[in-house]
């Protein structure tokens with residue numbers, strides 16, 4: 224991924240530190256002091272440009288890396304320490320903001336039914352209905368840009384969970400992920416289908432190329448999954464997160480496909496959305512019963528975290544949708560800079 | 567070892583589905599002791615999971631064909647077949663069963 228522009232003192236210090244060689248000693252301690260100060264001062268971490276970008280870059284070291292940054296920075300203790308401080312603050316913000324439903328019995332059937340109910344009750348604003356009926360060409364391009372931050376690496380954050388699962392839950396996760404990764408056909412990978420949609424809409428399909436354009440809340444949505452996926456302690460939450468994504472996907476993607484066709488885009492551009500209608504109708508069943516249900520039957524203590532992960536996914540994505548639709552209905556762009564959006 | 571082949575065909579939503587089943591039975595006709603009833607390791611046996619209030623999930627080695635035996639469009643290994651009738655992607659499920667409140671059990 225190319226180096227992003229810093230958005231404040233913490234991200235600027237981080238990017239500056241990363242551009243040098245890894246320091247084996249604790250030369251980057253001032254990073255930690257800067258993070259502590261910024262975390263204490265921020266009114267809302269989910270919407271904090273500087274801190275969400277910092278967290279995004281710290282996670283990126285575990286994915287594809289950042290151009291010009293030495294790979295050996297990945298496990299530097301000061302960076303891990305910085306990441307943990309941000310994760311703890313973000314997790315505690317979400318633990319208090321997210322309301323959990325009454326928890327079902329810790330059985331596969333109970334967990335599946337509870338998750339279907341939670342995800343079916345979503346009364347938030349609907350991006351998919353807006354795209355289907357109202358969005359302009361400019362707005363659907365923005366929508367793709369916002370979505371590209373996660374979707375060009377679709378499935379990767381949940382894959383971190385595989386070695387932390389066993390038995391039925393693991394087999395279910397692998398079955399879902401194999402399908403996400405195209406079942407052995409690179410062009411069918413969901414991230415590749417999404418890149419094809421971006422090209423079809425005249426956009427750059429390089430991973431992270433629109434990073435500078437997207438607001439903090441878009442990074443917060445991606446960071447949520449990376450945090451759940453990279454912490455074994457939160458394996459219940461990443462499983463719940465995936466289940467909620469699968470369960471809210473089929474109908475939404477049918478509407479997205481309709482919106483793209485309404486605007487005259489071709490089948491290749493809509494293919495990503497068409498694919499998800501069918502794929503996620505399969506995945507949601509496996510995710511509810513075998514993945515989430517199987518995990519809770521094996522580890523009943525994770526019941527609450529499964530529902531926390533699902534509810535947190537919905538909460539953060541509702542914030543993101545509110546931000547985007549809010550900007551559009553006010554007649555402005557949902558991006559930080561629209562200069563990057565060229566057709 | 568000489569294995570038998572078993573072909574299963576039945577009708578789902580007007581579409582005949584045939585499943586070619588290999589290796590699931592030993593020579594004496596008794597079920598293969600190695601086959602797991604729910605999650606095959608190497609695809610020796612097909613399973614159809616009937617999800618409450620939802621689709622039929624079919625896993626394993628099988629073909630989905632029309633009444634003339636022509637293969638239908640298929641883009642994944644494990645498929646969900648609609649049994650509520652509301653899908654616009656039949657024979658596959660598209661999640662519409664949730665919108666119409668499809669119930670597999672009669673309300674008690």
Ligand code: FES
Pocket residue numbers: 504620621622647648649650651652653658659660661662663664
């Ligand atoms: S069973 Fe899912 S749409 Fe019919």
